Amino acid sequence: MKDIKVGVIGCGYWGPNLIRNFSDNYNTDIKFACDLSRDKLERIKLRHPSINVTTDYKSLLKDKDIHAVAVATPVFTHYKLVKEALESGKHVLVEKPFTSTAREAETLVNLAYKKGLTLLVDHTFIYTGSIRRIKDFISAGELGDVYYFDSVRVNLGLFQHDVNVIWDLAPHDLSIMDFIIEEKPVSVVATGASHTPRGLEDVAYVTVKFRDNIIAHFHVNWMSPVKIRKVIIGGSKKMVVFDDLDPAEKIKIYDKGITLSKANEKSVYQSMVQYRIGDMYAPAITNIEALKVEIEHFADCIKNKKKPITDGESGLRVVRILEAASKSLKKGGVKVNI
């Protein structure tokens, strides 16, 4: 047991969570931590005295005992670090968003494939009880056809230095959308505005269109006085609201919608739309920490050569939309085909 030795690069906000979970997992053992800040490394040492620490990621990658590397650094460094990790023969778990460009993501996906290594993008939400429950519900056909996917993720701060609010907040919801809607998006429209000198957008709106009139929309905002984290999914049979801030009932399934009567002569002038207002149902959701589930899955993929649920391809699909959104945003909201 604990036969997968892991190194973590980046010990800022998320790194310590990765370290704790790798440490608690029965299959993985945390061996090495890397960060440019010695302060952060010392704090890691305090809680995990037996860990090796370094400010030089290359020495971590050179360590032949290390089987897997987790990369939790700023986005613009992902490509270089993941590439070198894969080239050093390490399995990789990498923070979202996967890379800064779709081209980089494609290169890494191909590299991992050639090397036969596991590459998992940390789309954490996919491993929550809530999202898995919604996925099961939709896969079972209970929602019917997906009509729309509407997401709001707003609160005050934290402003990022290197990316705008879309690259910071939307990957969460884009990864959920990517997991739930098994269609290929065809176009992206993004609008937004910046209110600080650096010019990075702090409020933005992204529309993603699919075939068959499926529409997805993402509202992200670093300047909202209230915190909202809500996804509404409309379907032809039922509708779902996922409110991540509701401590008791995160998922509500509504037996609501419309019924279309068959057209007849009369109906040309009359409404063919009838409303259906039925019960609401809030399933109990398992409360296991998503990252714990994800790291178990990572270990399982490594040991049993499985394809991760949130593999490089899923990371690539999210980056493609982010890239298209940036392009649309720059031109003031033009439609960008994918």
Add this chain to the structure above:
Amino acid sequence: MKDIKVGVIGCGYWGPNLIRNFSDNYNTDIKFACDLSRDKLERIKLRHPSINVTTDYKSLLKDKDIHAVAVATPVFTHYKLVKEALESGKHVLVEKPFTSTAREAETLVNLAYKKGLTLLVDHTFIYTGSIRRIKDFISAGELGDVYYFDSVRVNLGLFQHDVNVIWDLAPHDLSIMDFIIEEKPVSVVATGASHTPRGLEDVAYVTVKFRDNIIAHFHVNWMSPVKIRKVIIGGSKKMVVFDDLDPAEKIKIYDKGITLSKANEKSVYQSMVQYRIGDMYAPAITNIEALKVEIEHFADCIKNKKKPITDGESGLRVVRILEAASKSLKKGGVKVNI
């Protein structure tokens, strides 16, 4: 007293409210009601036995005792009816949206001006205690610069026959935006989708951009399992949330926001953004029916030759955005300059 005699054209959903309020007002007297449905007219007669009723609006317009006409019919009829009413020398109150095209609205505005008649567009929200309180607050400079205006108006139904969800629901929030933000919008981007055979969009998103990085966004949806009617206004000093469904506290004013430090050498690498999280304050709002206030204002404008707060110009400005949104929507979300 009661010296302004009024005729109402259109006795569907909104007409009876107009009739009741004209009847209760001290300056106005409801004399004539018109509708194509004799059933609706009979129901009006039951509650207002002394009223004249007709299915022919021309006979109402010909009545020389009538000083003012209220038009509460489907949008596509507004232009013709308002034009004839003005030409008959009547003051006019007309439902929102004002007209189907900006050109029509311009013609009517000019006609009313030439005739010296009062033309009021029924942007009811402007006459609520909530919106007037927000306006006062912003006019007093307490919000600081407006950063964004974000509106959500979603629920299940009612599907309209002749217009899509933008023309049906967005005029409410566009008129609020028009009242609050005293800038000229410069561009519109709209996306949406339809899920019924008629092809009218049932979910849509509209972005309106102004100079100085002010952005407004409107989410309208006829297919939401939950009802949301919320506007968030972000400013440089404070922020406001208007939740029309909160029975107790419709307006919340947050002393929250960011403070920008002056740039210095160090700040190139450090965040210049600091968060300010202060108190929240929910002012008591007067509860007078908005339509009552509006009709008092209409009578006052007629008697004292005042310019209505929601005059033809404001109706025109809203229609211009609706028209631009339709154009953008048709092209899948291109940017349309106004």
Add this chain to the structure above:
Amino acid sequence: MKDIKVGVIGCGYWGPNLIRNFSDNYNTDIKFACDLSRDKLERIKLRHPSINVTTDYKSLLKDKDIHAVAVATPVFTHYKLVKEALESGKHVLVEKPFTSTAREAETLVNLAYKKGLTLLVDHTFIYTGSIRRIKDFISAGELGDVYYFDSVRVNLGLFQHDVNVIWDLAPHDLSIMDFIIEEKPVSVVATGASHTPRGLEDVAYVTVKFRDNIIAHFHVNWMSPVKIRKVIIGGSKKMVVFDDLDPAEKIKIYDKGITLSKANEKSVYQSMVQYRIGDMYAPAITNIEALKVEIEHFADCIKNKKKPITDGESGLRVVRILEAASKSLKKGGVKVNI
């Protein structure tokens, strides 16, 4: 049709609702209205021109065309008015609370029985979709044994002149409890306080105990800054929350509770209580006005000599608890057996 002619005594707050519903019902016809205030009678006349009005209830009772009388006057007048109405051979619908004393209620119940007349106490809540849904749910055994019934009904005002907050607000919830718990209460404890010179309690708490460890509790308050109208019912299998102010989901049924393991040697030191946290379910509730349903039921009882759901007996049971609560309150919270 409309063969039951009705007279209404008392045209204050609730009377007009009774008149409107008797007027709309297919079996009843409103013929006569009585109030001490001529102003109120005039307002009734305006909306119902064909109605007879009087300030003398005796002339109403003398009218042989009148089959049924609704009494919507202050509590202390109920006994006299209902008695005379029954003696005049009229069926009676009377406001809650039924009477000022249990003895009065008993007399009226007996009188109605002897005369073969319908006597219905206006426990309106019993005719709402919400309470009927809860009753069905419990009758079907889905709640299991009732453990507790906890009710909160608080808001600012309206202070009453003649009764304290218990007699004003608790009858609503006591009638719901009486409908749902089919056991006989055995004791009452009430505490409260008054903060106005008149000395009528404006905040009070009432505990009603049954056999088998069933406990009910009522919190009523005229001086609360927030409005709460919530009932929680705990059972051995499931639990129900009824929130009358929730516009969308008035009833929530929780698959939550405890499971008791069989005692064994070990369990002396270990907890035998295990928690069960399952799904939540909010059934769609019909939205028909309760008073409409009640008056249909009243007409049905008269025509078909049925026993009303909220008959004099149910009114008497509620008054018995109110009387016991008053006694307990006066003595500072002693236990009063029923």
Add this chain to the structure above:
Amino acid sequence: MKDIKVGVIGCGYWGPNLIRNFSDNYNTDIKFACDLSRDKLERIKLRHPSINVTTDYKSLLKDKDIHAVAVATPVFTHYKLVKEALESGKHVLVEKPFTSTAREAETLVNLAYKKGLTLLVDHTFIYTGSIRRIKDFISAGELGDVYYFDSVRVNLGLFQHDVNVIWDLAPHDLSIMDFIIEEKPVSVVATGASHTPRGLEDVAYVTVKFRDNIIAHFHVNWMSPVKIRKVIIGGSKKMVVFDDLDPAEKIKIYDKGITLSKANEKSVYQSMVQYRIGDMYAPAITNIEALKVEIEHFADCIKNKKKPITDGESGLRVVRILEAASKSLKKGGVKVNI
């Protein structure tokens, strides 16, 4: 610095929080931990390798380096442990409820006084930003006279083995009441019911009366499907709602209430009560962990011989009410004078 050496007795649910906070505080140093369970001690060792651990509390008390002892064991052991700790010359911080009887509490208060030792009862809520803000507000006279204090603390579980739901949950709210209302309670009435074989009440209601018509009420329940933690405080000038589960606005101050007109001849028949409905205000609350503040205060009291805010007297006052509640409960809800 760190010159107060501390030992903790009891390492169950709360003990580890005490240890962490004593460890983080600049004035205190955690030296010794005691528990009957070796498992729990090992877990403590893991996080605090330098700590001494023992299953024998006497060896901890004998350690002359220890200046202060924190007792976080079941209630029935408090008296014995605190007594021995004081007799060994240790300052004491003890969990709530302070003791099982008022007599025990009195003995300990006297003993601490005689020994000149600091005795602090862990009424944690008193050290939250929320409660201190409410206290400041009331002390400044802004609430006016206190009219009532209404508390609800309900959720599913955790059932305790040795005490009923009153002794488990009510001490939180009783300590808040004791802190806020600076009057002596005069009587207690308690009702409740048990639904498990052990016979410990799982739902209960406690009324505490003061002079001047001040009333306090406590609803505690281990069997509620929903979690509620709410206190409403009514005053002659304003009213406060403290909702501990609201992540954003824990305290809301309402400018609501009634105004009493001076009595005159006419007012005998007219209402003298007028309603005042003004603004609501939610002050920003500091978010510092209450236990951190409390332990700083404990250290400050020890070093500077100050009287703790939550001293033995406050613990005694809470126990007196608990004891009276138990007595009232046993007799089915009789009034017990204090």
